[in-house]
Amino acid sequence: MTNMRILAGGAITGVILVLALVSLVWTPYGPTAIDILHRLSGPTEAHPFGTDAFGRDILSMIMVGAQNSLIVALVSVALGSLIGIPVGLLAAARGGWTEEVLMRGADLTFAFPALLTAVMITALRGPGAYTVMIAIGIFTAPVLARVTRAAAGVIWVQDYARAARALGRGKPAITAIHILPNILSVLIVQITIQLSLAILAEAALSFVGLGAQPPAPSWGRMLNDAQTYIYTAPFLTLFPGLAIALAVLGLNMLGDGLRDAFDLRA
Template sequence: MTGAPVPPPDAPVAGQGDAKGTSPGPTALRPARPRWRETLGLLARNPTAAVASLVLVGIVLMAIFDETLAPQGPSEVSVQDRLQSPSWAHPFGTDDLGRDILSRVILGAGVSLRVGFLAVGIALVIGTLIGLLAGFYGRWVDDVLMRVMDMLFAFPAVLLAIAVLAVRGPGSGNTALAIGIVYIPIFARVTRASVLGVREEVYVRASRSVGASDFRLLTRHVLPNAAPPIIVQTSISLAFAVLAEAALSFLGLGTQPPNPSWGLMLAEGRGFIDIAWWLAFFPGMAIFLTVLCFNLLGDGLRDVLDPRQRTLMAGGGR
């Protein structure tokens, strides 16, 4: 009876080295992609979020290079060209003083976004710090900090901003401060809720057991793992900050003339809505487009940063 063929003595055995004792090289493993690159890749696969991101990049670039892109200055008056409808010379028309609406919309982007980013930056830093301390330490720290946040949250947002501006006075800087104070409780609540779910994780307990300081626990373990909801809230708050700045400027409490602002342009065009629709239409569309794109980006970030949804997207939805 013939058995299975026997390999020669010098033949390498599967899974082992050859006869000379050399071991086979390890299987080449593809290095793991950084998390931020993976997140950007998944975000790019979401058509809605990708388009919204591109539009927002264009708006931000327009705000950065506003003086270069604007055909005219914000206060260049031409009485003979007043209330001209959109044309090749003035694609967005002119206002009652003959100022180019396109130029003022471009220059207004810088004002509106500057106020929005500054306001959200103030709320993000202070609110996140309060939420971290309240969620991590709990007990009386949580009670005191969150009761203060509840008192701020009890005021209607616009009324609280108006109250701050009544004390500080109108202007872009004070508008950013007022909106930032309004959104601090929102970031504090979001951060606290996320920290409460992270602080009891095994890796946090293990780090605490080996003597890690509270500062190290907060900065190296708790905050990075609690960050996804904060990032989503930042995108959504930017949308409402732009909207709040427009509302306050519309009421005359935000950006003051002759500086251009989308909300201020809406207020100026309100009296001419019957004879010159373009005065309010184009700044209104700029507000609408910016707020919509920030909201769509926030929805995309929420899907990408959610662990369960992230797994489905990484696996092609299977």
């Protein structure tokens, strides 16, 4: 069952990734090409996913939108990892008041969810993909900090970590040689899950107008634009909604499968 989840999740994620990569060099139509004569056309042989209110090909927009979703997710989670993982490692290594201050700081960050953070950053920088990356990165950092601190704390009390300290190795060396390699599997699983959450958050922020701005295609904004036509052209919401659902489902299945695969108690 574990292998099936990994395979299924990896396959779905792979398809989304391939669509994004292919769209760098080819799409059926220009994602911003307007064709008013064929606006709101349902799925046809020429346009398998139909066209929107401006006659733009939905399949082409979804392919290019995959770029935006994956780039925002990867950059924001990378940003959160660069902040959260070192903070968690430091908290576990130092303990005491250092750990308390860092973890309470992480708890404080949770008081500012990605949407609220994006609104505040938008007030300073304006809406756009960079705003979304920063907002999701800030929200991701405390999650990874807490996971890292918890996983590293388990390793610090193991005999081999104690032996390394008895031999005179410093905490930075022990963290690099013993702690980080032994919690890498936990971090990989959590990062995979955070990527799925980042894609969902990006879609939500784009839906309310804080993400990538027109004419750049975005799954979330496609859903927003389709609200007006939800009864007359329901396919406008169907395909971008499926794209978001499949991307999140694939990464969640991959994360769950990796978690079970790395769980030695299973």
